[in-house]
Amino acid sequence: MKQLLIVGLFLAVQITQAQVSSSFFSKADAFFKTYVKEGKVKYSEIKKTPEQLNSLVTAIANANPSESDPANFQAFYINAYNILVIDGIVNNYPIKSPLNINGFFDGKKYSIAGEKRTLNSIENDILRKKFPKEPRFHFVLVCAGLGCPPIINEAYTPTKLEHQLAQQTNKAINNPSFIRYDGKRLKISQIFEWYAKDFTQFGSYVDFINKYRKEAVPEKTKVGFYEYDWSLNEI
Numbered sequence: 001m002k003q004l005l006i007v008g009l010f011l012a013v014q015i016t017q018a019q020v021s022s023s024f025f026s027k028a029d030a031f032f033k034t035y036v037k038e039g040k041v042k043y044s045e046i047k048k049t050p051e052q053l054n055s056l057v058t059a060i061a062n063a064n065p066s067e068s069d070p071a072n073f074q075a076f077y078i079n080a081y082n083i084l085v086i087d088g089i090v091n092n093y094p095i096k097s098p099l100n101i102n103g104f105f106d107g108k109k110y111s112i113a114g115e116k117r118t119l120n121s122i123e124n125d126i127l128r129k130k131f132p133k134e135p136r137f138h139f140v141l142v143c144a145g146l147g148c149p150p151i152i153n154e155a156y157t158p159t160k161l162e163h164q165l166a167q168q169t170n171k172a173i174n175n176p177s178f179i180r181y182d183g184k185r186l187k188i189s190q191i192f193e194w195y196a197k198d199f200t201q202f203g204s205y206v207d208f209i210n211k212y213r214k215e216a217v218p219e220k221t222k223v224g225f226y227e228y229d230w231s232l233n234e235i
Helices: 002-035 043-048 051-062 070-090 119-130 135-139 161-173 190-194 196-200 205-212
Strands: 110-112 115-117 179-181 185-189 222-226
Touching (some): 051 070, 051 110, 070 119, 135 161, 161 205, 190 196
Parallel strands (some): 185 222
Antiparallel strands (some): 110 115
């Protein structure tokens, strides 16, 4: 009987944790649907009514994601990154670019899952380090600059994560403003330059791009990088 009671308590804790996780994703989804439109963020509106954002920031600080469930873990940190980027902008709004905020990516520390981490740490020490074979993170982590692939108006969720990663990567690679090919030369975002190892670990830049591009680029096409647009992605 005692063993059954212990097992019951353990299962109850597991169920409670699952409910908390589900609640976080639901709240994040409602937030993005309210304040994101066509890849841009309504920072001024969030500034006026920050209650949803503040609630999510608190939830992020108190969360307890587990690597034993990779989809749940990844979805949590992707959402957390995007929400904390928005929080950092809102706290300094109005502003023209995240780069106008000293230490925006590598100085300011946020409470996340019981730890203090910078935005760069979430990206590099959590997602990229723990899942080094997943370059598609770069198409869902949104840095508040227009040079990033656009933010979506929904939360990333464990059950939809694979579809969402594929969808956002496909959209970026087939966006002529993001991948610029004139029939002779290929110009790509500096994201590919900054994280070269992520994209070339299984081949060339062109190899990676052609995995998702509807019209393939010739293998020997010369590749260059266009300047990143750090203008704020605001409505």
